[in-house]
Amino acid sequence: MDLSADWVALLGHLDRNVSSGRLSPDTTTVSELMSSYRVPGVSIAVGHVDGQVWTSSYGVTGGEPSTPVTAGTAFAACSISKHVAAFGALLLVQEGVLDLDTDIAAYLTSWQLLDRAGRQSHVTVRQLLAHTAGLSDTWYRGYPADRVPSLVQVLEGSGPTTTPPIRATLLPGSRFRYSGSHYSVLQQLVADATGTPFEDLMRTLVLQPLAMADSSFDKRFPHQRPQRVARGHHGDGTGVPGGWRVQPETAAAGLWSTPTDLLRLDLEILRAASGDSRLLGRDLATEMWRPQIAGGGYGLGTEIDDRAGYRRFGHTGLNVGYTCFSYVWPDSGTAVAAMTNSEDGWELLNSIRAAADRRYATSVTAAPLDAVTGRYVLRDDYPIDIAVTDGHLTFSAAAQQPVALLADADGRYLHPGLDLEVRFVRSDDQRYVLELRQEGVTQTARSQ
Structure with a gap:
């Protein structure tokens, strides 16, 4: 594998309009x-598990005087902080200091989580990590x-806070709601515990052991090395006053880092998921990229795309003045990790x-046809029959007439008349699960 040759070619022929789903014919x-x-x-x-790393930088930091971006230039890592x-x-958790399924009240001493009526709400560490605790919707x-x-x-x-108090506002564990408030509570919880x-704890636990030398959760970090920090910019190209905004919610959005450092974490x-990490055990690593809500796309602090043949995990991020991803x-x-000093960098990053x-x-090898036939249930009133x-393969959903599916690459099937992709995935109990993907959203139906 020659990362340099691969990526010089790829970056010279990027797709346009990726976010719209309607790619331009030219690159x-x-x-x-x-x-x-x-x-x-x-x-x-770009990095490989065998140790290879390739980097490339473009443009300027936006400082005074502005200097070229290099591999050592730190950017706001935004929600990759989570x-x-x-x-x-x-x-x-591995050290026994925390337990994923214990009520957070057992650890919090500086503050307590209440609902909107002032009653104590019972949520777990797992629910904070998975954004399923139902806390206030906050950016x-x-x-x-x-x-x-x-x-x-x-x-x-x-005080000077511009966001409302963090409260429990949904039934804990009932659904996914992405919100930085979950990680602000987590930040206080681990400090109390x-x-x-x-910031000191994360430096000792994570950043130093992984040699993430250009990364820090310390709010003073960019001020201590201003010539090696990319300054944020709004979508119209104007600079963020002061160069960047300060994030006291460091666990949610306050990490400063480089793409090279972020690779070290994800690799x-x-x-760890293969049992080869000196830091984290296999079971906990696997939990990070296991959906915590059935059919969902989020694990423990991790965004997940589990389409067959296209699996990836990691996180994206957006702060005032910055955008990024690491997968x-x-x-x-x-x-691959990429970071920009613009809040309008999404189209570039998506390309x-x-x-x-x-x-x-x-x-991906397609499942044998006779192994996936039968009835699947999306919900109680919505059966799907595969024959x-x-x-x-024929597909019949609820009151619809049976339709012959079109076999596609990587074990996928397409509905001939609808925006519908079907695939069959073997579950832990060795039974097949039917996955329906429409408009980028995956739903799961289980066999009866």
Whole structure:
């Protein structure tokens, strides 16, 4: 595998309009997309589990004076902070300091979670990590350096805080709701449980053991190395006043890092899932990229795409002035991370990620037809019948007439008249599960 040759070619022929799903017939380059979307700088790193790493950087940091982005330039890692914080929390679980399924009240001493009526709400560490605790819907926009609240003020919604108090607002464990508030509670919880400031704990548990030397959860980090930090920019290309916003909610959105450092984390998780990590055990690593809600796309601090042949896990991020992603394609043993100093960097990042999806796709053997026939249930009032007729799978949902499915690559089947992709996945009990994918959303039906 020659990462350099692969990625020089890929980055010179990127798809346009990936986010819309309607790809342009012509391709483009990183530099052209940067110009189109006014992205001042981008840094990219690609790594393999065998130790190979390739990096490339484009554009400028946006500082005064502005300097070229390099592999050592730190960016706001935005919500990838959650991914790193989750890894640290699972190390505490492994050490017996935390338990995934214990009520968080057993650990919190500085603050307590209440519902909107002022009653104590019972949620678990697992639910915080998986965004299933039902806490307030919050996106953190950061603060000017001279008006930063403490974490407890963020939790209480007091002082200079610009977000409401964190409360339990949905039935815990009943559904997924992505919100930074879950990780603010986690940040306070691990500090209370260990008696150690969160940024110090993450440095000792995660950053130092993984040699993430250009990364920190410390709010002072960018101020201590301003010439080696990319300054944030709004979508119109104007700079964020002061260069960046300060995030007291560090577990949710406050990590500073480089793509190369982020690769180190995701490749370590991949090694751990194979039982080869010196830090995290196999079972906890596997929990990170196991959907915590049936049919969902989120594990423990980890975004998951589990389409056959296109599996990947990791996280994306958006802060004021920055966008980023870091993903692993486990079937190929390869990780890719990219970071920009623009909040309008999504189209560029999606083009890079789409190139990685194509490059690291793997072939999938279709299940034998007679092994997947039978009735599947999407919900109680929605049965789906799969049969074999003249050597073809037929699909009949609820009151619909049977339709012969079209066999596609990688064990997938397509409905001839609808935006519907079907595949069969063997579950832990060796029975097949029917997965329906429509408009990018996967639903699961189980056999009766």
